Amino acid sequence: xxxxxxxxxxxxxxxxxxxxxxxxxxxxxxxxxxxxxxxxxxxxxxxxxxxxxxxxxxxxxxxxxxxxxxxxxxxxxxxxxxxxxxxxxxxxxxxxxxxxxxxxxxxxxxxxxxxxxxxxxxxxxxxxxxxxxxxxxxxxxxxxxxxxxxxxxxxxxxxxxxxxxxxxxxx
Amino acid sequence: xxxxxxxxxxxxxxxxxxxxxxxxxxxxxxxxxxxxxxxxxxxxxxxxxxxxxxxxxxxxxxxxxxxxxxxxxxxxxxxxxxxxxxxxxxxxxxxxxxxxxxxxxxxxxxxxxxxxxxxxxxxxxxxxxxxxxxxxxxxxxxxxxxxxxxxxxxxxxxxxxxxxxxxxxxxxxxxxxxxxxxxxxxxxxxxxxxxxxxxxxxxxxxxxxxxxxxxxxxxxxxxxxxxxxxxxxxxxxxxxxxxxxxxxxxxxxxxxxxxxxxxxxxxxxxxxxxxxxxxxxxxxxxxxxxxxxxxxxxx
Numbered sequence: 001x002x003x004x005x006x007x008x009x010x011x012x013x014x015x016x017x018x019x020x021x022x023x024x025x026x027x028x029x030x031x032x033x034x035x036x037x038x039x040x041x042x043x044x045x046x047x048x049x050x051x052x053x054x055x056x057x058x059x060x061x062x063x064x065x066x067x068x069x070x071x072x073x074x075x076x077x078x079x080x081x082x083x084x085x086x087x088x089x090x091x092x093x094x095x096x097x098x099x100x101x102x103x104x105x106x107x108x109x110x111x112x113x114x115x116x117x118x119x120x121x122x123x124x125x126x127x128x129x130x131x132x133x134x135x136x137x138x139x140x141x142x143x144x145x146x147x148x149x150x151x152x153x154x155x156x157x158x159x160x161x162x163x164x165x166x167x168x169x170x171x
Numbered sequence: 172x173x174x175x176x177x178x179x180x181x182x183x184x185x186x187x188x189x190x191x192x193x194x195x196x197x198x199x200x201x202x203x204x205x206x207x208x209x210x211x212x213x214x215x216x217x218x219x220x221x222x223x224x225x226x227x228x229x230x231x232x233x234x235x236x237x238x239x240x241x242x243x244x245x246x247x248x249x250x251x252x253x254x255x256x257x258x259x260x261x262x263x264x265x266x267x268x269x270x271x272x273x274x275x276x277x278x279x280x281x282x283x284x285x286x287x288x289x290x291x292x293x294x295x296x297x298x299x300x301x302x303x304x305x306x307x308x309x310x311x312x313x314x315x316x317x318x319x320x321x322x323x324x325x326x327x328x329x330x331x332x333x334x335x336x337x338x339x340x341x342x343x344x345x346x347x348x349x350x351x352x353x354x355x356x357x358x359x360x361x362x363x364x365x366x367x368x369x370x371x372x373x374x375x376x377x378x379x380x381x382x383x384x385x386x387x388x389x390x391x392x393x394x395x396x397x398x399x400x401x402x403x404x405x406x407x408x409x410x411x412x413x414x415x416x417x418x419x420x421x422x423x424x425x426x427x428x429x430x431x432x433x434x435x436x437x438x439x440x441x442x443x444x445x446x447x448x449x450x451x452x453x454x455x456x457x458x459x460x461x462x463x464x465x466x467x468x469x470x
Contacts, residue, residue: 027223031215049231118213
């Protein structure tokens with residue numbers, strides 16, 4: 001306990017290391033949960049500025065959950081009832097460069113469906129699922145980020161996959 | 172291993188070679204891979220941690236200077252200044268105003284109403300400006316001549332007695348073993364040892380070493396010291412010497428001379444040689460002056 005007293009987020013190098021450790025995860029989490037319309041970058045910035053302002057009250061152990069819940073609340077304040085739209089990035093993986101037009105059309109149709117299906121997922125499902133699929137994070141890492149059990153992460157991701165496939169078939 | 176478990180393990184990237192084979196043989200393998208590949212296009216925007224950290228730190232730094240000094244500090248400063256100045260104001264206004272005179276110094280003190288007090292040498296006067304309208308109290312040690320404006324009772328408080336008046340001119344002389352009040356105008360009440368004596372113009376009240384001494388009527392309209400002169404009528408010689416010391420800052424040594432010898436006469440202020448002659452010649456004594464000490468002796 002005595003050791004923790006000396007660790008103060010108010011010191012810039014400690015603050016920076018916390019930022020380096022968590023900011024990207026936080027950004028991606030916000031992005032997958034709320035989409036890009038609500039400027040996840042800004043929310044990350046705001047959350048960390050708030051962390052700095054409260055640096056004397058928040059212990060380094062609590063810093064991660066502090067910024068996550070702060071950013072989440074900032075988002076929720078803005079979300080209202082807006083439907084989340086994830087941006088479909090135009091940059092495609094290289095393996096798809098030499099496709100015939102028909103395939104491209106199917107591809108874009110598929111992507112439209114996928115996008116709709118994704119926005120139909122619950123926020124919890126979507127954020128966990130995309131962190132797993134797109135960022136390649138394993139269940140255990142996601143569990144740490146979200147502060148939930150690995151089992152719960154697995155449930156969310158599996159449930160998300162099931163729902164996605166069902167929605168894509170139906171659409 | 173069932174299908175659900177396989178998919179779950181694939182999701183967690185936890186398949187061993189054998190399980191991977193089994194997974195590839197699943198009927199919806201192709202579907203899953205297509206879905207997976209397409210999902211990659213939803214990747215989050217690039218997030219450059221070091222650039223973002225710089226942004227946050229620059230905000231934090233500029234905020235630190237602003238938010239702390241923004242409104243809180245100036246407010247505290249203003250509050251502190253107000254508190255100090257109010258404190259000073261109350262302290263100084265409730266404080267007594269005091270006037271001191273040293274040897275050979277005289278001064279006129281204007282009191283808060285049109286009253287005034289002339290202060291003779293080696294005297295002390297104190298009064299309270301703030302409380303003046305409620306009670307006109309003046310504390311006195313030494314000798315002073317008062318001209319009191321009409322109004323509520325005016326008290327001169329001395330160690331020996333208290334003088335109460337209502338608008339008049341009078342002189343108070345309170346020295347060691349000597350207390351004299353002379354009324355020049357109006358009516359003056361002197362309270363001495365819980366007995367009040369009323370003085371009419373020209374009357375005087377004199378106590379020397381605790382004994383009241385009768386005096387004849389005063390004919391002057393102001394005390395002599397106001398005109399830079401000390402006049403005495405049947406006053407013990409010791410008191411004359413004491414007054415001389417107060418006016419000229421000298422020390423007397425008396426040889427063969429009775430302190431209680433009654434002296435009538437006076438001496439001017441401002442000329443020590445003339446003054447010395449004035450008090451020695453009438454009673455036939457000799458003086459020997461050396462700097463600040465004077466020896467008087469009877470021939």
